[in-house]
Amino acid sequence: MILNEISLQLQSGKANAVKELVCKALEEGIPAETILKDGLIRGMSVIGEKFKNNTVFVPDVMMAARAMTQGSEMLKPHLSVEESGMTGKVCLGSIKGDIHDIGKNLVKMMMECKGLEVIDLGVDVAPETFVETARKENCRVIGISALLTTTMVTMEEVVKAAERAGVRDQVKIMVGGAPVTEDFAHKIGADAFSSDAATAAEVALAFCKE
Numbered sequence: 458m459i460l461n462e463i464s465l466q467l468q469s470g471k472a473n474a475v476k477e478l479v480c481k482a483l484e485e486g487i488p489a490e491t492i493l494k495d496g497l498i499r500g501m502s503v504i505g506e507k508f509k510n511n512t513v514f515v516p517d518v519m520m521a522a523r524a525m526t527q528g529s530e531m532l533k534p535h536l537s538v539e540e541s542g543m544t545g546k547v548c549l550g551s552i553k554g555d556i557h558d559i560g561k562n563l564v565k566m567m568m569e570c571k572g573l574e575v576i577d578l579g580v581d582v583a584p585e586t587f588v589e590t591a592r593k594e595n596c597r598v599i600g601i602s603a604l605l606t607t608t609m610v611t612m613e614e615v616v617k618a619a620e621r622a623g624v625r626d627q628v629k630i631m632v633g634g635a636p637v638t639e640d641f642a643h644k645i646g647a648d649a650f651s652s653d654a655a656t657a658a659e660v661a662l663a664f665c666k667e
């Protein structure tokens with residue numbers, strides 16, 4: 458099955474093979490969302506397990522991440538862009554100290570597919586930068602991603618910075634990333650948690666429609 462092959466080639470860090478297979482899968486009429494979920498994200502989660510168990514190491518993970526990024530870029534034009542006619546602005550980034558951005562980039566892609574304008578702040582983003590950008594760009598939503606238990610705690614600093622800047626009631630703060638949970642989001646005073654990119658896009662759109 459071609460989706461399995463995509464997952465395997467991604468795990469081996471073969472970006473070109475992944476791109477060829479993604480193209481072939483699209484030609485075979487497999488929906489882009491399915492290729493993303495059951496091919497690319499599945500492959501990345503296998504790498505995640507192996508990384509956790511120290512059977513692969515940072516270089517392998519970087520190669521897989523590169524294949525993931527290039528594969529998902531190919532899917533972007535094929536992901537159903539909803540003519541929601543809704544333009545709402547989100548500023549999105551990975552929190553200070555964290556350079557994981559695969560998930561954040563998928564969230565950005567899904568939000569853009571919903572017609573949202575995403576200001577991508579990148580990785581290692583200071584709490585003040587989220588708030589400053591939201592204020593200057595009149596963003597309705599601040600989106601924060603974290604993949605480390607050591608960096609997710611800094612998400613609360615964004616909430617506090619928004620309060621200090623006097624903009625807390627004008628902006629919705631949503632959080633996510635593998636270690637982040639609903640309870641954690643509630644504890645730090647965020648407005649929403651989403652476990653995956655598609656849900657994150659729906660939540661952000663709903664906030665912009667409010």
Ligand code: B1M
Binds near residue numbers: 498505506560651
């Ligand atoms: Co790192 N890393 N990593 N890593 N890495 C993890 C996260 C880890 C769990 C692996 C492990 O178990 N050892 C572990 C964290 C342990 C912990 O704190 N709990 C870890 C570690 C320790 C590290 C380093 C410290 C390793 C080292 O150098 N010693 C180091 C830290 C660097 C830093 O950030 N300061 C490090 C480095 C790296 C790489 C740079 C090599 C690479 C990142 C490449 C890149 O992102 N450009 C990397 C990777 C790839 C991983 C794993 C293997 C995969 C993460 C990933 O991309 N998953 C990861 C293992 C794992 O998670 N099992 C691991 C795929 C991605 C699609 O999932 O990001 O969860 P995810 O996103 C999902 C959802 O979370 C959600 O939607 C996405 C798609 O559905 N979502 C949101 C994400 N953000 C959201 C925001 C939202 C809403 C939903 O609202 C705004």
